[in-house]
Amino acid sequence: MSVALYRKYRPKNFSDVTNQNHIKITLQHEIESNHLGHAYLFCGPRGTGKTTLARLLAKAVNCLDLKNNYEPCNECDSCKEILEHRSLDIIEIDAASHTGVDNVRENIINNARFTPAKSKYKVFIIDEVHMLSISAFNALLKVLEEPPKHVIFILATTEAHKIPATIISRCQRFDFKKIFAKDLVTRLRWIVSQEGMEVEESVLEQIAKHAGGCVRDAESLLEQVLSLGGQKITAEQATLILPRSDHNLFYELFSLILNKQKAEALGFVNKLLEDGIDLNQFTDNFIEFLRQLLIYKVTNNPHDLARDFDDNLVTRCIAVLAKAEETQIINIISKLLANKDLFKQNYLVQLPLEITLIELCSLKIAVLTSVKPVTALPSIKPPINPVSVSTQKDEAIVFAPVHEINEVPIAEKQVVEEIVIREVGDLIGFLNFWHVVLKEIKEQNYSLFMSLHMSKPLSFVDDKLVLGFLFELQRTRVDDLKSMNIIKEALLKHLGRKIVVETIIDSKLTLADLPKSTNFDNQVAALPKTPEEAVSDVASEFGGQVVG
Ligand SMILES: [Zn+2]
Known part of the structure; x- marks a missing residue:
């Protein structure tokens, strides 16, 4: 692969050019009817085929043996000379590096006077034409106003708005469009098969996406991917080359x-x-x-x-x-x-x-779409799958402002509209929900979840939960306003009502009974296995280490 893919597979016929059908058909029709213009303006984003079509047009108008649909034969002397960049009659100028009026006079105006060396037409392809200076444009305008019969100008630009209107009005303008990703993929797939290699389809799709409608970028990315070698290039291998996914x-x-x-x-x-x-x-x-x-x-x-x-x-x-x-x-x-x-x-x-x-x-x-303030919660649904069959507390369950301290102002608080009241009964019933609440907290604040791991619900009476802690560190952390709000929100969400939460240090607790007693279901595996490990984990969580 010494030749860049985009050079190697540059289309030799109109039919090989990806997309731009509106332009191809018009040009082929002009060749067929022998109504060629003297000046063309090809505008459009980079890598969409402007230079490629300019060269194809130059080849077709000079071909000695046009094929079906007015495609160049690619075999006659003229075609071969152009393909091998030997033709004296096809003059490509990069306006970006030849912006001055002297260049235009020398390379274009003087040269245009002479008849073609061998071909029917002398074709000037001026790339990045918007880079020309004003005086250079003026010089070019003169020759466009009275073009010699044997000359065709093809001006190409990514920035048509920088071209003087006087120039544009002398040209047949064609606007090139970005290439659709699916068409880029088709082309990339074809190139891969020509190279005798295999690349996973998803890789081609990613390349097309990254290329953003630019054939040249797509082919250059493909070239880097192919350079990985091997029989078949997988998506995993391609991650080495393709821009990082964010x-x-x-x-x-x-x-x-x-x-x-x-x-x-x-x-x-x-x-x-x-x-x-x-x-x-x-x-x-x-x-x-x-x-x-x-x-x-x-x-x-x-x-x-x-x-x-x-x-x-x-x-x-x-x-x-x-x-x-x-x-x-x-x-x-x-x-x-x-x-x-x-x-x-x-x-x-x-x-x-x-x-x-x-x-x-x-x-x-x-946060939540179907929300409204806590104060407006009249339509509370009946309990679903209540844990306890007891209905004694039904009236108490109906939402009412709760005697709570450290409460966030009610107006700021938002809850899910379709809330489900859960009758959990006593502590045993509550523990069935505690792991769900913990899971909810885990998703919101992992550190708080870890602190709660070091606690045990001791009692649940009259919507008041008492959490027992072994260490003051975790208790303090759980007891702060922000943490408490998270816990209460989670309880409200899953139990359907406000719960008062109290935290205490329980000297009777031991490390060993925390995981078992709190029904952490699948989180148990993540818990410390021995008291020593637990202490060590706690220490590391707080940036300390176990001494003595
Ligand atoms: Zn030919």
Whole structure:
């Protein structure tokens, strides 16, 4: 593979060119009817085939033996000379490095006067034509106004708006479009087969995605992937070459927004910046990520996630999406799109994303959609699967303001509208729910969850839970306002009512009975196995070490 793929597989016929059918058909028709223009302007994004089609046109108008559909034969003397870059009549000029008027006079105007050395037409292909100076454009304009019969100009540019109107009006203009990913994949697949290799389809799809409609970028990425060698290149191998997937980062950011973690979200942006990540690009890709989550939310089909995400991420996404609503995702996407203009400013690159994230974390919709203040909770559903058949406490269960201290103001508090009241009875009944509550807490605050591991529910009477702790460290941690709110929210969610929580140090407790007594189900495995290990774990959690 000494020759770059994009050179090696540069289309030799119109039919080989990917997309741009509107241009190919028009050009072939002009060749057929012998109504060729004297000047063409090819505009469009890079890597979409402008230079390729310019060369094809130059070859076709000079071919001595045109084939079906007015394709060049690629075998006559003229075609061969052009293919081997020997033709004196095809003049390619890179305007980016020849911007001055002298160059235009010398290379174009003077040269155009002479008849072609061998061919029917002398063809000037001027690439990046927008780079010419004003005086150079003026000189070019003169020759475009009275073009010699044997000359064809093809001007190519990625920035048509920089071309003087006087020049544009003298040209036949063609606008090239970006190549669709699926067409890029088709082309890449063909090249792979020509190279006698095999590459997993998902790799080709990733390449096409990264190339963003540019054939040259796609082929250059493919070339790097093929350089890995071997019989068949797998998605895993290709990760060595392909730009890193940011899916895990997107997941992290999505979770921060859902949990309204403003400060953490700002820290996240800062980290991206430190890692040299292009925030504009990152945001575009984040929107694409959210789109995939939205599609899954609608279809409920895990395959919609599995196409681009690894298994681990699919599992995590499904878990977080179980708690998110379609409207939340739509709101986040809408906000990002609405702030898109901000991202174009150059003042402080991180500012637009920071503003957007703060706004997103402040949206009420960001945590739960079907929410309303606690004070408006008249439609409480009857208990479902109550643990205890006792109905004595039914009246007490109906939501009422609870005598609580350290309470967050009610108006700020939000709860799920369709709340389910659970009658749990005594401590034994409560323990059936405690592990569910812990699981909920674990997802919100792992450190708090770990501290709760070192406690045991001692009693549950009249909606008051008493948690016994072995160590003051964990008790203090659990007892702070923020932690307590998390615990109470989780209890409210799963038991359907406010629970008063009290923490005490229980000198009778021993390390050994914590895991057994608290019914941690599958979390048991993560618990310390011996008292020594437990102490050591606790010490390391708090940055200390066991002495003596
Ligand atoms: Zn030919």
